[in-house]
Amino acid sequence: MKQHPVTAARLTESELDQIRTLIENRSAILLDASRERFFSTRVREHLEEKGLASGSELLTRVRGSSIEYEALLERLLTQETSFFRYPAVFEALEKKILPEVQERKFWENPRTLRIWSAGCSTGEEPYSIAITVQDALKFAEAWEIEILATDVSRRALRHAERGHYSKRSLQEVSLRQVETYFTSTKHGFQVAPRIRRMISFAQMNLVEPVYVGKIDCIFCMNVLMYFSEEHRLAILRRFYDALEPGGYFLLGHSETLSNVPMKFEPIVLGDCRLYRKPGAVEARRAPALVEGAQ
Ligand SMILES: C[S@@+](CC[C@H](N)C(=O)[O-])C[C@H]1O[C@@H](n2cnc3c(N)ncnc32)[C@H](O)[C@@H]1O
The missing domain is CATH 3.40.50.150 (Vaccinia Virus protein VP39)
Structure with a gap:
C-alpha cells in the first residue's frame, strides 16, 4: 500500500479513501481525482495540527464526534470570495x-x-x-x-x-x-x-x-x-x-x-x-x- 512520507503521521491510500467517502456521504462534497492533491495535502495538514499519528486515528475521532467532523470539513472547504467578485x-x-x-x-x-x-x-x-x-x-x-x-x-x-x-x-x-x-x-x-x-x-x-x-x-x-x-x-x-x-x-x-x-x-x-x-x-x-x- 502506498504511503505518503511528507509528514510524520501515517496516512495510507485506504485511509484517504475512507475519509473521502465519509465527507462525500455526509456533506455531498465531491473530492474526485481532480482535487486529489488539494485533498491529501489538507488532510495531512489536519493530522499535523491535531497531533495525530495516523489516518485511522483521525477516522476514529471524526466518526465519533460531530465537532471533530466539522473541524475536518472546514479544512476541506474552498472559501475563496471577494466583494463584487463579478x-x-x-x-x-x-x-x-x-x-x-x-x-x-x-x-x-x-x-x-x-x-x-x-x-x-x-x-x-x-x-x-x-x-x-x-x-x-x-x-x-x-x-x-x-x-x-x-x-x-x-x-x-x-x-x-x-x-x-x-x-x-x-x-x-x-x-x-x-x-x-x-x-x-x-x-x-x-x-x-x-x-x-x-x-x-x-x-x-x-x-x-x-x-x-x-x-x-x-x-x-x-x-x-x-x-x-x-x-x-x-x-x-x-x-x-x-x-x-x-x-x-x-x-x-x-x-x-x-x-x-x-x-x-x-x-x-x-x-x-x-x-x-x-x-x-x-x-x-x-x-x-x-x-x-x-
Ligand atoms: C468558493 S466559495 C464561493 C463563495 C461565493 N459564493 C463566491 O462566489 O464568491 C464556496 C462556498 O461554498 C460553501 N459550501 C461548500 N459546500 C457546501 C454545502 N454542502 N452547503 C453549503 N455551503 C457549502 C463553502 O463553505 C464555501 O464558503
Whole structure:
C-alpha cells in the first residue's frame, strides 16, 4: 500500500479513501481525482495540527464526534470570495433584476424583496448584494428586505457576521460606497449596521432540504461545482421551486446550466448569464429544457 512520507503521521491510500467517502456521504462534497492533491495535502495538514499519528486515528475521532467532523470539513472547504467578485453580475442586479422586481411588486403591500446568497463564505457576496440593493432600490425604506446568507461553514459565517474586512479586501468597493456603508476601524473597515441588518446569516448544508420560503433572486456562485451531478440537480430543483415566478438564478462566471429539466430561461447580459424562472403564464409555453445554454 502506498504511503505518503511528507509528514510524520501515517496516512495510507485506504485511509484517504475512507475519509473521502465519509465527507462525500455526509456533506455531498465531491473530492474526485481532480482535487486529489488539494485533498491529501489538507488532510495531512489536519493530522499535523491535531497531533495525530495516523489516518485511522483521525477516522476514529471524526466518526465519533460531530465537532471533530466539522473541524475536518472546514479544512476541506474552498472559501475563496471577494466583494463584487463579478462586476457584471452586480450590474445585472442593479439594472435588470431590481427594476423588474420593483415594477412587479409596486402595488404589493407589504412590498418584500428576498435574495438568497447560497454558499456565502465569509460574507463579501451578501454584503455586495446589500450595498447594490441600497444603492439601486428606489425608496428602499418602503420595502421589507431580507438577504438570506447561508453556508455550511460555521467559521466562515462567524467571519461574515463580524462584518470586519481589511482595506485590501475592499479594492472593488468604490470610495463612495466605502464612505457610505463602512466605518473605519483600527485594523480595517466595519460594515455599517444598516447594511448588516439587511442580512440573515444561517448555517445550512445545501444538500439537506430546508424550507426557505419564496425568493426573488438566488446567487449560488462557485458552489455547485463541488457536488455530484445527482446532488447538483436536486439542489437546482429546490432553487427553482423556491424562486418566485419571474425570479432570477445566478451562477459564477465559468459555470453554466445545460440540459437541466427545469424551465430556466437563459438571458445573456453583457458579460453575465442570468437564468430566469418564467412567470406563471410564460411557464406554460416555455421549452422544458435549458439546452447547452452558452
Ligand atoms: C468558493 S466559495 C464561493 C463563495 C461565493 N459564493 C463566491 O462566489 O464568491 C464556496 C462556498 O461554498 C460553501 N459550501 C461548500 N459546500 C457546501 C454545502 N454542502 N452547503 C453549503 N455551503 C457549502 C463553502 O463553505 C464555501 O464558503
